[in-house]
Amino acid sequence: MGKPGFSPRGGGGGGFGGRGGGRGGGGRGGFGGGRGGGGGRGGGGRGGGGGDRGRGGGGRGFGGRGGGRGGRGGGGGGGRGGGFKGGKTVIIEPHRYEGVFIARGKEDALVTRNFVPGSEVYGEKRISVETNGEKIEYRVWNPFRSKLAAAILGGVDKIHMGPGCKILYLGAASGTTVSHVSDIVGPEGLVYAVEFSHRSGRDLINVAKKRTNIIPIIEDARHPHKYRMLVGMVDTIFADVAQPDQGRIVALNAQHFLKNGGHFVISIKASCIDSTAQPEAVFAAEVKKMQADKLKPQEQITLEPYERDHAVVVGIYRPPPKNIGS
Incomplete structure (x- = not known):
């Protein structure tokens, strides 16, 4: 040996x-x-x-x-916490977006309030905090596994999601980020989760079985007319489809389902659109295309250090005309 x-x-x-x-x-x-x-x-x-x-x-x-599993602390989160180390006292603070929180312990973590207490979606760590005699459970949100969490930690100004919102989520995959959006919008909100891959779709449907505010749609986001009877008007479209024509996909869905003055949050992976060009040039070209489709970008941030060559663009659809007289 x-x-x-x-x-x-x-x-x-x-x-x-x-x-x-x-x-x-x-x-x-x-x-x-x-x-x-x-x-x-x-x-x-x-x-x-x-x-x-x-x-x-x-x-x-x-x-x-922290260890893989078992070890000293036992349980799924591993030895002493896979990633987030709470220590004895964890303080939950509200983030500036309603529905998102920060858990402050030995290390800080982004968390959302668990819509289905006692269950986890992808092996994430859960934190229970007792306030006024009532136990509230939060789920740690890993920015390396979720573009939206990466954007929040990167300092994006607004995510346009909150309790009671209706969200159309394109490119839902297995439902990792969707589950956190479901936590944010809560029992009054809805998440229409569109995913084309049947394999990921199976996982997504399993997540939706426990979470009544997720409506899984296993369909191609390029053809919004195929699921028009399932989706009502929404406040925000979140897109993470990683396709060369994703700007067009978002514009089509916006025409069908996004209310005037509604918002969009798009995750752009430069190499998916043009792997030969500089990422900055790709992002700029995508923003130009959006403007042509009445999608008016308001901010753009890159997702370093969580993702390479990714940007998130946030904006408004068909903004109401400004009254010049007033």
């Missing part, structure tokens, strides 16, 4: 004195190394609930440290 002081995969220096060595290096492979002898993959330090206690294969959560 290699020299005593060396371990081929991970492992804190072969679990001191070569007992761990091999693949596990601490963690499971021979427990060596006191606390935190490597814990499986990427362990070291305190990952995986500390070498000789708990088996928690180091950083699988997106925070790099």
